[in-house]
Amino acid sequence: MFRLWAKIFEDNHMIKDSVWENDSQDLTRTKKVLKALEEVCVEFDLSVPIWLDKNIKEFQKVSKTRFYKDNFVEDIEFEYLEINVIEEDDFF
Numbered sequence: 032m033f034r035l036w037a038k039i040f041e042d043n044h045m046i047k048d049s050v051w052e053n054d055s056q057d058l059t060r061t062k063k064v065l066k067a068l069e070e071v072c073v074e075f076d077l078s079v080p081i082w083l084d085k086n087i088k089e090f091q092k093v094s095k096t097r098f099y100k101d102n103f104v105e106d107i108e109f110e111y112l113e114i115n116v117i118e119e120d121d122f123f
Contacts, residue, residue: 032053032120033054033060033116034052034118035051035068036115036116037050037068038114039111040110040113041109041110042110049075051067051071071114077107077112078104078105080098080112081102081103081104082102086102093115094116095114095115096113096114097111097112097113098114
């Protein structure tokens with residue numbers, strides 16, 4: 032099972048969250064992350080944020096990143112969107 036937790040923060044308070052789950056073995060980890068982010072953004076009624084180099088490096092290192100106003104094409108009414116992987120697929 033693969034699970035990604037997305038949270039919206041304003042003034043250091045979580046104002047909205049969602050967990051996306053996928054138990055398919057057909058998608059790569061990267062495709063699962065991108066699909067999860069896309070579906071969470073639809074749920075939150077947001078445009079999909081742009082992955083900057085900082086986000087990619089941070090996510091590769093700790094499976095977690097934050098998307099701020101400069102990651103979005105349109106204005107957002109919150110401080111940041113944070114995503115992190117909370118469960119990885121077991122391949123054993």
